[in-house]
Amino acid sequence: MYDVIIVGGGASGLACALTLVSARGRGWSWAEDRKYLIFDTDKSDLNKAYLRNVPGVQPLLGTELLRIIRAQIEHWGGMEFAQERVIEINREDKTYKVITESGAEYNTIYLVLASGFKEFNIKGLDLEVVENPKSPKPGRVMIKHKDYEVLPNLFVVGTLAGLSSHFTSCAGSGVEVAIEILSRMAGKRVVIHDVPED
Template sequence: MKYDVIIIGGGASGLSCALTLASSRGRGWQWAENRNYLLFDVGRSDLNKAYLKNVPGLDPIPGKELLIKIKKQIQQWGGVETLEEEVRSVSRENGVYSVKTALGKIFSADYIVLAVGFHCFDIEGLELEVKENAKSPKPGRVMVKHKDFEALPNLFVVGTLAGLSSHFTSCAGSGVEVACEILSRMAGKRIVIHDVPEES
């Protein structure tokens, strides 16, 4: 099946990207309606082991609970399908990306967002420069070289894979930033997604 965007990774950055993309629906933007998004999430986010006490606006919360809350937010908007499958390879032909899973399934999309974290990068098929993550407090962590989060045409890296600090807010922010960039390209103009008060 063809999707508009495929996000690989279900942590802070991947889920925030999916939530922002989904939230473009129902706003009266014709270009945003009927968009289809696919999220691959095998449950390996470091948030599963975290307890967050310094996220702006949130009471202290276990990372597992926050993941559940964000996933529920995404479901409320709709338009995002989630699969618990490992992605093995990503390739590009004629401007369209193909994603192949460990089960041999193939999906395609115009945009790809890589949000698999900084522990390793073993997705095959892409000519990406993988190097040491200089902002990691531990050795052996990796990042993918990019410019403004774009590593290849319409292929983005977010979170710690983009070389950001390993903190929820920085990683989530990168997912939002990339989603806004993708939505702007879809719209053909700069857009920002946020809620504003209704006029009285």
């Protein structure tokens, strides 16, 4: 059983993952020993991007930014990466069962969908998939939600949540959802900030 499974390893999925694991090592007993898993098939649009307008970030290739964020996640530890495509998700009482193309099954308490807006063809759940109104290209999709939550403890982020495809928009939604999940785990509002050590 995983505490959180994230489907999609682009800007929003990785930002969510980084925020989740960064709760570790802070003396919060509720945050330790959590099990996290992210599915990433390496198809993020960041692989084709050259980022020159991300606040505070020097121009760099999207592939390099993906590498940097993955390294940040690995530094904190606690996140497993699986390079496999999710084909079905089913809700079972208060958990979700995630089934991959190979037939492997994974269970989780919280689920985050971050698979982008080109299509959504994961079977199992009855989700309302509509056209993404903020996409400059026709045929892009989003999943209807309220404050990123689609079903209890199932969230959607990034362009699949109807956001524009800018890195900062997508990453911000991943952070927001991670903070919500961490707050539910803690039973109180949590925000993670770091300050320089003296």
